[in-house]
Amino acid sequence: MGSQSRRQRTVDRKRTDQLGQSSQRIAQANEDRLRLRRQRYAEQQAERRAASSSEPVASGSQRGIRRKVMEMVDKLKSLSDESVKIMLFTRWIRPRQSSTSSLC
Structure with missing residues (x-):
């Protein structure tokens, strides 16, 4: 027991x-x-x-797209290849700056 x-x-x-x-x-x-x-x-x-x-x-979908774009930008920035940075600057940053400056 x-x-x-x-x-x-x-x-x-x-x-x-x-x-x-x-x-x-x-x-x-x-x-x-x-x-x-x-x-x-x-x-x-x-x-x-x-x-x-x-x-x-921005709406929810625009925020999601913006977040994805920023993640891609961060990934590309982390690369050391200068051509990628130049492509990033000429295709994404410069056109946006010129389009927003024309609105002002």
């Missing part, structure tokens, strides 16, 4: 340890999710501030 209760206590302790580990994993996943949500919110706020300071507020 005593050995059965000892065995049961061991099983209970193992279950408690497993539950504790799974709850720690869930808590870590929730923290990660919350951190990502806060990061996205901060990025959106920064985008809104930048958009409101320079031009009218």
Whole structure:
């Protein structure tokens, strides 16, 4: 009888340890999710501030496109090839600057 209760206590302790580990994993996943949500919110706020300071507020699809373009620009800027930078400047930056300056 005593050995059965000892065995049961061991099983209970193992279950408690497993539950504790799974709850720690869930808590870590929730923290990660919350951190990502806060990061996205901060990025959106920064985008809104930048958009409101320079031009009218963009729609959701325009924000998504702008974010993708900025990601591509960052990738291209990280490359050391000068021709890529020149192409980036001549095709993207200069035409936009000239079109916005004509509006002013």
